[in-house]
Amino acid sequence: MGDYLKTATILYVEDNEEVRLGYAKALKRYAKELYVANDGFEGFELFQKHSPDIVISDIKMPRKSGIELAQAIKKINPDQVLIFTTAYSEAEYTLPALELHIDGYLLKPINKKNLQTKINQLSKQISLQKQMKEQSLLLEQILNCQSNVTIVTDFQTIKFASHSFWEMLYTQDKESFFERYNAFLDLFVEHPHYIYGKNIEEFLKRYDESQSDMRLVSIITSEGPTAFYINIDNVEHVDEELFIITLTDVTSLQASRLDAQHHASHDRLTKVFNRHTFENHFERELLRVKRYERPLCVALIDIDHFKKFNDTFGHLIGDEVLVMLAKEMMHSIRSTDIFARWGGEEFVLMMSETDILKAKKVVEMLRCKIETLTHPIAGNITVSIGLTKASEEDTYKTLFSRCDEALYKAKIFGRNRVELL
Secondary structure (H helix, E strand, C coil), X not given: CHHHCCCCEEEEECCCHHHHHHHHHHHHHHCCEEEEECCHHHHHHHHHHHCCCEEEEECCCCCCCHHHHHHHHHHHCCCCEEEXXXXXXXXXXXXXXXXXXXXXXXXXXXXXXXXXXHHHHHHHHHHHHHHHHHHHHHHHHHHHHXXXXXXXXXXXXXXXXXXXXXXXXXXCCHHHHHHXXXXXXXXXXXXXXXXXXXXXXXXXXXXXXXXXXXXXXXXXXXXXXXXXXXXXXXXXXXXXXXXXXXXXXXXXXXXXXHHHHHHHHECCCCCCECXXXXXHHHHHHHHHHHHHCCCEEEEEEEECCHHHHHHHHCHHHHHHHHHHHHHHHHHXXXXXXXXXXXXXXXXXXXXXXXXXHHHHHHHHHHHHHHHCCEECCCEECCEEEEEEECCCCCCHHHHHHHHHHHHHHHHHCCCCCEEEC
C-alpha cells in the first residue's frame, strides 16, 4: 500500500496547534515535502509559493475558512486535489464543500490509518496523471519534430495537429482552420486521381480500396494544390472513434526514401558499403557456392600502423586516411566486386566468380596501388591483406576465421603483404 507514499508534496492547514502538531508529524512520513500553515490566509500564501500536489485543510478556521481557501485555490488550479478535515458539528459547510468537488473528507479525530490510506490513494492518482501528462507531452514533441504532418481527428473536428499541419496551411490554430472549413474532411480536394469522399464512409471506403502505395490526397496548401501520401490508423478513444492521419509530401518522399536507404547500407565516413550490407551480399554468394560450386574469394584488408596515425596526428587525420583508401579501392576494384568497411581500420573485399589464384593477383595489385598513396600529413599508407577461398562446407564463421588467420600472418611476416589460407 505504501508504494506511492513520499511521492507527493502536501500542504496541511490547521488552526488548532495541538491537532496541527500531532498530524503534521504523521504527514511528514507520508509526504515528499510537507508545508504547514496555521490558518487559511497563511495556507493560501504557501500554496501560491509551492504549488503542492495535495492540500489538506480544516474547514472552520479564522481569517480565511477552508471553504474560502478552497475557492481561492480552485480559481488558480481547478484540478487541485483537496481534502477537508471536519467535525460532525460543521455540517453547515458540507454543501459548499460538495460544490467545490472536494476529493475527500476526513472526520475528526482523524484516524491515522485512514489518513495514510487516503494519502497513498491520492498520491497514486497524482503520480499516474503526471506520467500520462509527461507521456502526452513527449508524444506531442515527437510528432512536432517529424517532417510528416500528423493529425488526430474524427474527420469532423481536430483533436490534435502537429506544427507542420498549421504551417502548411498558413493557419495558427483550430479556430482559424474552422473559419475556412466546416469540417476536417473538407480539407481534401475532389480529383479523379486522388482519394476523396463527400462523407467519412465514402472517404474511408476509397482509402481501403486503394493500393497501399497509391493512397494519395490533394490539399490546397500555402504553396497551392499539393499531393500527399496519406496513412490512416483507427484508434478507439473512450466513447469515440478517432483516426491518426499522417500526410507525406510525395515530391520529397522518393528522395527521402533513397537517402534513407543509402544511409542504412553505407558507411557514413567512407561512403562504401557497411558491414551489414556486405553480410547480406555474402550470404547470397555463399549459397551460390554451395548450390552451384561457383568460386568465391574474400579478403580482409587492414591499414598498417593505423593506431599510430590516430595517436600521432589525431583522429581527423585517421579519418582522412580511411577515406583516401576507400576512394582508391572503389576506383580500382572490378564492377562485380563487393567492397565494404568491416570496422575500424579494416575493410573487406568479396570477389565472386574468382578462383584463388586470380584473387591473389587482384589483391596484390590493390596492395601495390595503395602502397603508392601518400597522405600530406600522415605520409605513406600500406595495408596487410588476408585472403581465403570459400568452400561448400564453409559457414560465415569458418570462412572469416581463416581470413583473420591469414591477415594475422600478413602482419606477423612484416605487414604490407598478402597472405592466404
